[in-house]
Amino acid sequence: MQNLTRKQRDVLEFLLQEPPPFAYPPALEELAAAMGMKSRGSLHRLIQGLLAEQLIEPLDRRHPGVRLTDKALALGRNKPEAANALRYVGKIAAGRPIEALEDQRYMTVPDELKTNQPCYVLKVQGDSMVELGILDGDWVVIEQRCHxxxxxxxxxxxxKSEATLKIIEQYPHEVLLVPANAQMETMRYHPSQVEIQGVLVGQMRSYRPLTLK
Amino acid sequence: MQNLTRKQRDVLEFLLQEPPPFAYPPALEELAAAMGMKSRGSLHRLIQGLLAEQLIEPLDRRHPGVRLTDKALALGRNKPEAANALRYVGKIAAGRPIEALEDQRYMTVPDELKTNQPCYVLKVQGDSMVELGILDGDWVVIEQRCHxxxxxxxxxxxxKSEATLKIIEQYPHEVLLVPANAQMETMRYHPSQVEIQGVLVGQMRSYRPLTLK
DNA sequence: CAAAACGAGAACAAGTAAAGAACTATTTTT
DNA sequence: AAAAATAGTTCTTTACTTGTTCTCGTTTTG
Structure with a gap:
């Protein structure tokens, strides 16, 4: 990866080395010791940097240990395209939860369609944004943020159940989710009902006759 | 680039050599050492010259290292380094010739938006295809073929002078170029007047607030 | 010969890194 | 159920890296 600092790269290379240094996801403490560091606190900061590049799965106290993402593994098998690959998460259809793919897939998205922040890709199902040129079957690039x-x-x-792609209008006592489709209604909610999961930064469409999935 | 000094060109060639001298962006110190220089201060001045020509990405302490721009990469080889990069040719506006960029640029386009045949990228100017969700400012991926x-x-x-992006209808004695915009007229031509330069296979749009170019 | 380009090195600013302590959430042990 | 252990997080202090700027000789170039 390009945007890593020296030590962040060291950690990544250590984890990617062949044969793998650990048979299981190592705890921060173990990894620090294996790399000759005496403090897990310092390592934690390096890991956070790799996390921002989506090279490491988010840590979770319930399933401890640092795990590389598929993106990092692809990078390790020296597939340079993996460097600017984004996670293709699944489909978003208004009124249903995001339908995740079983297997992790990635798309190599041009820099022009993404930001410096972590992004992911969804496939749009439905016509809620047609009037802004986002059609059924398009892919959208989403910057991961909560505001x-x-x-x-x-x-x-x-x-906490229905995911949807809409224009947002937020006011102190209500949140409006506005479709770009005259056939559809603007939905009004209490702010506590609506959780932002990301913001649209790019859109893509294929015109090839036989496009799978 | 011709307005580079001797040493500036040396640095550029060093970075462009095959195989790449570094697997990651080298710090000034490292690059200086690799080139047999003892001072990063001197190298810094050379780098500034290359930066002025937009051959090197601006340096940043947070993501240290010297990175070449796409422009430098395109300059260094006839083909771009990434296998899935497509040539970004220029702009297409209905009724004018394709406006080519001065410098060669490339975009890394996802496999899903292209075909196995040679493809290139154009930026759309105008609203002739809005009703099919192709807006002013979008990029389109075009498969290069003449039918x-x-x-x-x-x-x-x-x-042989005006380029345009339209739906085509071909009949023995006339060719129709149909816009996807109720405000615009279908144009009718004799087959000899119309030359197909490529077929739409993909489309992309950026929603980032500050998209340059 | 004069101007520009270059190399080395010193000094500086801003950010990164290491260590260790303190804290929180969760699991295991007693 | 309470206590202890485990593992991730946060913070502070100190040291180190890295890019930046300048100066002073030296080399190259027109």
Whole structure:
């Protein structure tokens, strides 16, 4: 990866080395010791940097240990395209949870369609944004963040169950999710019902006759 | 680049050599050592010259190292380094010739948006295809070929001077170029007036607030 | 010969890294 | 159920890296 500091790269290379240094995801303490560091606190900061590049799975106290993402593994098998690959998460259809793919897939997205922040790709199902040129079957590039400015197009999770792609308008006592489709209604919610999961930064469409999935 | 000094060119050539001298962006110190210089201060001045020519990405302490720009990479080889990069040719605006960029640029386009045949990228200017979700400022991926089936969206060169992106309908005695915009007229030509330059296979759009170029 | 380009090195600013302590959440042991 | 152990997180202090700027000779170039 390009945007890593020296030590971050060292950690990544250590984890990617062949044969793997650990048979299981190592705890921060173990990894630090194996790399000759005496403090897991310092290592934690390096790991956070790799996490921002989506090279390491988010840490979780319930399943301890640092795990590389598929993206990092692809990088290790010296596939340079993996460097600017984004996770293709699954499909978003208004009114349903995001439908994740069983297997992790990646798309190599041009720099022009993404930001410096972590991004991922969803496939759009439905016509809620047709009037802004986002059609059924398009892919959208989403910057992962939990806040947005009014007028931005967001992935919003409503009532912790329904995901949808809409224009957002936030006011102190209500949140509006506005479709770009005259056939559809603007939805109004209490702020507590709506959780922003990301903001639209790019869009792609294939016109090839036989495009799978 | 011609307005580079001797040493500036040396540095550029060193970085462009095959195989690449570094697997990651080298710090000034490392690069200086690798080139047999003892001072990064001197190297820094050379780098500044290359930076002024936009051959090197601006340095940043947070992501240390010297990185070449796409421009430098394109300059160094006839083909771009990434296998899935496509040539970004320029802009297409209905009724004018394709406006080519001065310098060669490339975009890394996902496999899903291209075909196995040679493809290139154009930026769309104008609203002739809005009703099919292709907006002003979008990029389109074009498969380079000189024939099309009726109903396909093509880059057509009319009277050897005007390039345009339209839906094509071809009949023995006339060719129709149909816009996807109720405000615009379908144009009718004699087959000899219309030359197909490629067929639309993909489309991309950026929603980032500050997209340059 | 004069101007520009270059190399080495010193000094500086801003950010990264290491260590260790303190804290939180979770699991295991007693 | 309480206590202890484990593992991730946060913070502070100190040391180190890295890019930046300058100066002073030396080399190259027109």
């Amino acid at each position: 947005a400015r009014n007028g931005e197009i967001v992935v919003a999770l409503v009532n | 099309a089936r009726n109903g396909e969206i093509v880059v057509a060169l009319v009277n």
